[in-house]
Amino acid sequence: MAKLASQAPVPVFVAQGDDAPAETARLCLNSTLTIVETPRAAAILLVAGTIPASLIPNLHRLHDQLPHPRATVFWQAEPTDLLSEAVTVRNDDNLVSVLTDTRSSLLSGSHGTEADLLPDAPPNEWRGVGSHGQGGKGMMGGTPYGRPMAMTAADFRDGLELDAYTADFGPFLPMFPPGLVLTLTLQGDVIQKVSVVHLPFAGEGNAGAALLRLLGLPALAKRLLRGPSDDADFKRLIRLSGVRAAIPPGLGCAPNGSDVRERFERLTTDPGNPSKVHVDGVGLGDLLIGLEWHEAMLVLNSFDDESLRAICANTSSPELEEKNGDSMDHEGHAGHMS
Amino acid sequence: MTTLITIFLVLGLSVLFTAGLRTASGTDLADHITNPQQRPVLGGSDPKMHAWQRFHVRYYTMTLVFVAFEMEMMFMYPWAVVFVEEGPKALAEMGMFLTILSVGILYGWREGIFRWE
Structure with missing residues (x-):
């Protein structure tokens, strides 16, 4: 049974760090791997590139969400202290064979599963106010599973x-640009407030493929990743898919007048030459507030890395300023223990 | 007697099948699911509050109009069949029914459901 299972594609969740190898985006083209969208579906956590110290607690939380048996592979990255036993792949190693071998040894039992890194305790005591710990403020009571209930707001x-x-949200959320951490306030799925906790990593960016994947066209996304898309076939397929009409007109309008539709066309027809968006004074709040979740994801993925970093820098972000100050270590530690 | 045996046989087989599935479904379900694994997937971030929340279902007026018109049609088909036999009595019943439903439609109208946005 384990032998048969080891012949199936290896389910891998990719946690992309800073300076991730350029081939990371193209891993999904390999038929021996399945790049999954959630850690719950993965057997191997692949850490590609360096994870900054402030995001290591996030990596540890992500690690614990993989089901057993699980393993971690660091690709061009140094293992963290808690994951020192993990497999490390250097530049010259063949990553895919390491991943398949790790998966086989996990299934056969020769590579033991990795234990939880975080303590098995709720983040807070499961008790509210009141003589029996039954309640909270007004009708919103208690701290079920150690988390307080949401309070009302207009x-x-x-x-x-x-x-x-x-x-x-982030930094390893598949629909977010890698490294980006946002604090979002939602009513239903409509964004009410946004602030930046961590800027996205600078990189080559594959916004065109990310947009196609978000719009439900993974085959075309893979085709775009495979190489230059100046063939007429690709353009015809994009046109026939009707995907242009799926993007609301005027969505995520930048000061120079370009919207997601226009940027999408540019990214898919001429990915080597992304348009520079004029983003002076534009913050994420101007772009995202009032949008529903799926629209907001399209807006976030429609910018090149440089523009998105500039937009995030324009956004008011108390957490980011605080983290840049003295309290960074304390924040990281508190997050890690929760 | 044969029917009874068949029922018990099917019942026994379904219990066996369920027990077999539960045993074969691996150790993951049987194991204790730890607190770090229970955390919702936010890409590595930690939720500060519980996800149980109330939000406004914005399409509820649309649902109201749908139910109003659907109920109308559900009653109208059988009503049309017996209308010839029953005569004015059926007509009065339908009138009462439509009056009640139209209250819902009027309420929807007041809420602006028929305004194109």
Whole structure:
């Protein structure tokens, strides 16, 4: 059974770090690997490139979400202290064969599964206020599973007071540019507030392929990654797919008038020459607030890395300023222990 | 008697099948799921609050109009069949029914459901 299973494609979740190898994006073209969208579906966590010290707690949290048996492979990166036993791949090694071998030895039992890095305890005590720990403020009570309930806030559309959910998203979220961490406040799936916690990594960027994947066209995304897309066939397929009409007109409009539709066309027809967007004074708040989740993801992925970093830098971000100050170590430690 | 035996046989087989599936489904389910594994996937970030939340279902007025018109049609088909036999009594019943439903439609109208946005 283990032998048969080891012949199947290896499910890999990629955690992309800074200076990740250029081949990282093209791993999905390899038929012996399946690049999965969630750590829950992966057997191997592939860490490509250096993970900055402030994001190591995030990597450890991600690691613990993989089901057993699991293994971690560091590709052109130094293993973290807690993952010192993990497999390391240098430049010259053949990554794919290391991944398949690790998977086979995991299945046969010769490579033991990695234990949780974080303590098996809820982030807070599961007790609210009241004589029996049953409640909280008003109707919103308690801390189920150690997390307080969302409190009410006015929806900016009509002032209706319902629960506003605030959470950090990223940096290893498949629909986010690698490295980007945002604190988003949502009512339903409409973004109400946004602030930047960590800037996206600078890199070559594959915004065209990311957009195609988000729009549900993974085969065309792979075709774009395979090489220059100046063939007429590719352009015809894009046109026939009708994907242009799936992007709302005027979405994510930059000051120079370019919207997601225009940037998408540029990225897919001429990926080697991304248009430079004039982003002076534009913050993520101007672009994302009021959008639904899927629209916001299209906007985020439609910029080249340089423009997106500039936009994030323009965004008010108390967390980022705080982290750049003295409290960075403390923040990292607190996040890690939770 | 044969029917009874068949029922018990099918029942026994389904219990066996379920037990077999549960045993074969691996150790993951049986194991204790740790706290770090229970955390929702946010790409490595840690949620500060519980995800149980109330938000406004914006399409509810549309649902109201759909239910109003759908219920109307559901009653109208059988009503049309017996209308000839029953005569004015059926007509009065349908009138009452439509009056009640039209309250919902009027409410939707007041909420601006028929305005194109």
